[in-house]
Amino acid sequence: MTVEILTGENYITAVLKGELDHCTAAGAREIIDARLEKYTPRLCILDFSGVSFMDSSGIGLILGRQRVASVFGGSVRVKNPSRYAEKIIKLAGLEKMILPENCKV
Amino acid sequence: MKTVNYMKITFPAMAKNESLARSCVAAFAAGADPTVEELTDIRSAVCEAVTNAIVHGYRSVAGDITLTLKMTEDNCLYIKVSDKGCGIEDVKKAMQPLYTTAPEEERAGLGFAVMEAFTDSLRVTSRPGKGTAVIMKKKLTDKFES
Ligand SMILES: Nc1ncnc2c1ncn2[C@@H]1O[C@H](COP(=O)(O)OP(=O)(O)OP(=O)(O)O)[C@@H](O)[C@H]1O
Numbered sequence A: 001m002t003v004e005i006l007t008g009e010n011y012i013t014a015v016l017k018g019e020l021d022h023c024t025a026a027g028a029r030e031i032i033d034a035r036l037e038k039y040t041p042r043l044c045i046l047d048f049s050g051v052s053f054m055d056s057s058g059i060g061l062i063l064g065r066q067r068v069a070s071v072f073g074g075s076v077r078v079k080n081p082s083r084y085a086e087k088i089i090k091l092a093g094l095e096k097m098i099l100p101e102n103c104k105v
Numbered sequence B: 001m002k003t004v005n006y007m008k009i010t011f012p013a014m015a016k017n018e019s020l021a022r023s024c025v026a027a028f029a030a031g032a033d034p035t036v037e038e039l040t041d042i043r044s045a046v047c048e049a050v051t052n053a054i055v056h057g058y059r060s061v062a063g064d065i066t067l068t069l070k071m072t073e074d075n076c077l078y079i080k081v082s083d084k085g086c087g088i089e090d091v092k093k094a095m096q097p098l099y100t101t102a103p104e105e106e107r108a109g110l111g112f113a114v115m116e117a118f119t120d121s122l123r124v125t126s127r128p129g130k131g132t133a134v135i136m137k138k139k140l141t142d143k144f145e146s
């Protein structure tokens, strides 16, 4: 799993690529949190378009970043999850965190 | 129902073996020509069970995980993931969605819910101090039927 961070005005995007499981989530978490704490953005977008596999560890990653961001009043959204990742996000009741498809961020 | 293929592997409880376990089940199931969706479902279900054995079962001790796979004549895949870890006091409670004993590690308490949603049946047996076994069944589409 690789994570690339893009910074914009008041938001950051974490572009995740690869398989997201318990083994790889820890590394992703570290990279994202370092930037979250540095920039304290209003919005943190987790770009899931390159996530080829995800299990419940992905839900832990989303909720954990939401917890970190909420400390400084920020929020987290998920962009472009695969149909499959979406299934797990819905199972967790987090569909409201998915950005609409035509969203321009 | 007659068994047409089976396989059993044992590996140490290490996080990097989560991907090994899901590759194994995918390779095993490939012989039955499953749909992409079925394949993703069983990879996730196996990954959840194996991750649980690693992060909960063998939380404080090292040990082995055994993955047993069986394919029957009617295209049913039987999956068993067993560990000799700490076991579960109250299985019913553990299986409730959002229940977790490791919230500080960012566990969401959804592993069993995923296994339940993505397979056709899920059975968990456990004995505190002895270990846990998770047995799942997934009916794969029979392309020659219908
Ligand atoms: N193999 C196991 N050995 C010991 N305890 C287990 C085992 N599997 C599950 N448990 C217990 O059952 C609880 C629920 O498991 P479940 O997979 O549903 O959630 P989780 O692992 O806590 O979180 P998530 O799977 O969302 O990361 C765990 O928190 C743990 O206490």
Ligand SMILES: [Mg+2]
Binding pocket: A056, B048, B051, B052, B107, B110, B111, B112
């Ligand atoms: Mg779990």
